[in-house]
Amino acid sequence: MSRVALVLRHDDTIHLGNLEPVLLEHGYLVRYVDTMREDLGALDPNAADLLVVLGGDMGVYEADRFPALRDEITLLESRLAARQPVFGVCLGAQLMANALGSRVYRGPTNEIGYRTVEPTEAGAQSPVRHIAGVPVFQWHSDTFDLPDGVTRLAGSPQYGNEAFSIENWALAVQFHPEVTDAMHEVWLTASEAEVADEGYVPADLRLERERYSEGMQEASRAMFSEWLDGLDR
Numbered sequence: 237m238s239r240v241a242l243v244l245r246h247d248d249t250i251h252l253g254n255l256e257p258v259l260l261e262h263g264y265l266v267r268y269v270d271t272m273r274e275d276l277g278a279l280d281p282n283a284a285d286l287l288v289v290l291g292g293d294m295g296v297y298e299a300d301r302f303p304a305l306r307d308e309i310t311l312l313e314s315r316l317a318a319r320q321p322v323f324g325v326c327l328g329a330q331l332m333a334n335a336l337g338s339r340v341y342r343g344p345t346n347e348i349g350y351r352t353v354e355p356t357e358a359g360a361q362s363p364v365r366h367i368a369g370v371p372v373f374q375w376h377s378d379t380f381d382l383p384d385g386v387t388r389l390a391g392s393p394q395y396g397n398e399a400f401s402i403e404n405w406a407l408a409v410q411f412h413p414e415v416t417d418a419m420h421e422v423w424l425t426a427s428e429a430e431v432a433d434e435g436y437v438p439a440d441l442r443l444e445r446e447r448y449s450e451g452m453q454e455a456s457r458a459m460f461s462e463w464l465d466g467l468d469r
Contacts, residue, residue: 238263238264238265239262239263239264239265239285239286240264240265240267240283240284240285240286241259241264241265241266241267241284241285241286241287241288242267242269242279242283242284242286242287242288243266243267243268243269243288243289243290244269244271244276244287244288244289244290244308244328245268245269245270245271245290246271246272246290246291246292246293246294246327247272247291247292247293248270249419249422249423249426250290250291250292250419250423251268251290251414251419252266252288252290252414253414253415253416253419254413254414254415254416254453254456254457255288255413255414255456255460258457258460258461258464259286259464261461262461262464262465264285264286267284271304271307271308272302272304276304276307276308276311277307279311281311281312281314281315281318281320282314282315282318282320285321286321286322286323286464286467287311287312287315287320287321287322287323288322288323288324288325288328289308289312289322289323289324289325289327289328289329289331289332290325290326290327290328290414291325291326291327291328291375291376291412292326292327294327295327295330295340295342295378296309296327296330296331296334296340296378296380297340297341305331308331309331309334309335312331312332312335313335316332316335316336316402316406319402319405320405321405321406321467322405322406322407322408323406323407323408323460323463324407324408324409325409325412325413325414326375326376326409326410326411326412327378328408329380329399329400329408329409329410330378330379330380330410332406332408333380333381333382333383333397333400333408334380336383336384336385336386337383337384338380338381338382338383339380339381340378340379340380341378341379341380342377342378342379343376343377343378343379343394343395344394345377345394346376346377346434347374347375347376347377347394347395348374348375348431348434348436348441349373349374349436349441349444350371350372350373350374350444350445350447350448350449350452351371351372351374351392351394351411352369352370352371352372352392353367353372353390353391353392353398353399353410353411354368354390354391354392355367355368355389355390355399356388356389356390356391358387358388358389359388359389359390359399362387362389362401363407363458363459363460363462363463363466364389364390364399364401364407364409364459365459366455366456366458366459366462367390367411367413367452367455367456367459370448370451370452370455371444371448371451371452372411372412372413372452372455372456373411373412373413373415373420373448373449373452374410374411374412375412375423376410379395379396379397379410380397381397382397382400383400385402386400386401386402386406387400387401387402388400389401389407390409395410397410398410398411399411404463404466404467404469405467407463413452413455413456413459413460414456415449415452416449416453417445417449420445420449421442421445424438424441424442
């Protein structure tokens with residue numbers, strides 16, 4: 237029987253991207269839950285073999301505007317307490333940090349584009365080692381305090397907490413390893429005004445994609461595949 241990966245999605249355009257084929261190759265059946273439209277309270281937090289929490293435009297601190305975020309945090313609190321596998325991306329990583337008791341807040345910059353994220357000493361011994369020296373895609377302006385009891389795996393000059401883990405069963409990354417070229421173009425086209433307001437030039441971001449995307453795809457696949465293999469062990 238296939239294992240189930242339950243995927244919490246906040247926007248139709250922010251999906252698993254290049255991570256989905258890796259899940260399928262590892263024998264997972266992918267089930268999306270659209271958090272802004274479905275009742276998360278009806279979900280058993282521990283029923284799925286793996287929980288994946290994706291990114292979104294909202295901030296963890298905007299639960300008054302997006303009440304579903306509270307339900308996500310409650311679900312994550314239960315699942316993390318039960319030590320069941322979780323993988324979080326960007327907003328998903330921030331939600332994990334918050335569920336573990338840490339503060340999420342606005343960061344110093346709105347990072348958009350490919351940036352180098354360097355693994356820590358512990359990160360160099362983890363699946364995150366595959367992104368060492370490989371520019372990965374960023375689109376965020378929030379950050380979080382590192383929760384107690386986790387291992388910091390990566391950081392950057394702008395954002396000290398870019399990845400953390402709990403043993404081999406929980407992994408959170410602030411960057412976007414899932415982004416394909418098609419996703420990048422959809423996001424950029426939909427947000428060109430925001431991009432320009434932040435001082436970025438869309439044409440330059442597309443050139444970055446041409447230069448760095450292929451390498452990130454390979455590193456992302458290696459990182460996620462190795463992490464999934466670790467769950468089996």
